[in-house]
Amino acid sequence: MRLLNYSKQKIRQHIEGDWESPTVRTQYVNYLLEKKLYEEAEEVLKESITLDSNLPHLILLHRYSLKNLYHKLGRKEEYIHQMKRLLIENETVDMTLIHQLKKNCAPMEWENIQEQLFKDLSNHAGVSLLYLQEKRYDLLLDYVLETPGLTGANRYFDLLKEQTPEALLQKYEYELRKMARTTTSRPHYQKIALYIEKMATLPNSMISVHLLIKELKEKYTRRKSLIQILEQLEKRI
Numbered sequence: 001m002r003l004l005n006y007s008k009q010k011i012r013q014h015i016e017g018d019w020e021s022p023t024v025r026t027q028y029v030n031y032l033l034e035k036k037l038y039e040e041a042e043e044v045l046k047e048s049i050t051l052d053s054n055l056p057h058l059i060l061l062h063r064y065s066l067k068n069l070y071h072k073l074g075r076k077e078e079y080i081h082q083m084k085r086l087l088i089e090n091e092t093v094d095m096t097l098i099h100q101l102k103k104n105c106a107p108m109e110w111e112n113i114q115e116q117l118f119k120d121l122s123n124h125a126g127v128s129l130l131y132l133q134e135k136r137y138d139l140l141l142d143y144v145l146e147t148p149g150l151t152g153a154n155r156y157f158d159l160l161k162e163q164t165p166e167a168l169l170q171k172y173e174y175e176l177r178k179m180a181r182t183t184t185s186r187p188h189y190q191k192i193a194l195y196i197e198k199m200a201t202l203p204n205s206m207i208s209v210h211l212l213i214k215e216l217k218e219k220y221t222r223r224k225s226l227i228q229i230l231e232q233l234e235k236r237i
Helices: 008-018 022-034 038-051 056-073 076-089 095-103 107-120 127-133 137-146 151-155 157-163 165-180 186-199 206-219 224-236
Strands: none
Touching (some): 038 056, 056 076, 076 095, 076 107, 095 107, 107 127, 127 137, 137 151, 137 157, 151 157, 165 186, 165 206, 186 206, 186 224, 206 224
16 A cells, blocks of 8 residues: 555555554554654554553563654653563563663662662562662672572672672572482582582681581481582582
8 A cells, every 4th residue: 555655544544444453553653653653653552552452562562662752752751651661561671771761861860760670670580680780789689599599699609709698608508408308310419519619619608518518418328429429529628
């Protein structure tokens, strides 16, 4: 229809019957943007957010389009609002959005938005990157302590070793005791030993390390592979 130079009114009339289709609406928005009919494009995008309310991935796409439109038009308040909604409605923290949002806020404004984001995004995947960027080591530590296993602790080990070594030591002790409860393969026991060896690099940790090794050897005397690996570890540290 565009190639045949249909008017906007004729195009809209022809697609009314397929208005429930997200693809049709998206194509129409692209047409409106090309024609610089920004006000109508905004209305269609807002309507699409309502019509596609049961499809989260489409809502995100519509919001990204709205965000870009507001940025193009210099409508800063609405631009910031859409970025906040995108961050909250996405399951993973989009650090690109964080950078864009921070760049467009005055320092005091960012402080207020930042505190709200810490609350709203606390259960989102990747939130630790936000804590790290903003140097909120207290929140980063809470994240590491509350996350099962030692993946987070290992990822931020060097940083937390300097900031909160005692809490990190307790996290390692707790998780290593949990890991040792599972009777499994030699590679699993070697992994435990590597974690203990890393734990031993924390300040004032050697007493805790030797007590943990002693505890595991006494508790799991029948696990020959584990005992052998722990004895080898004792010679290294």
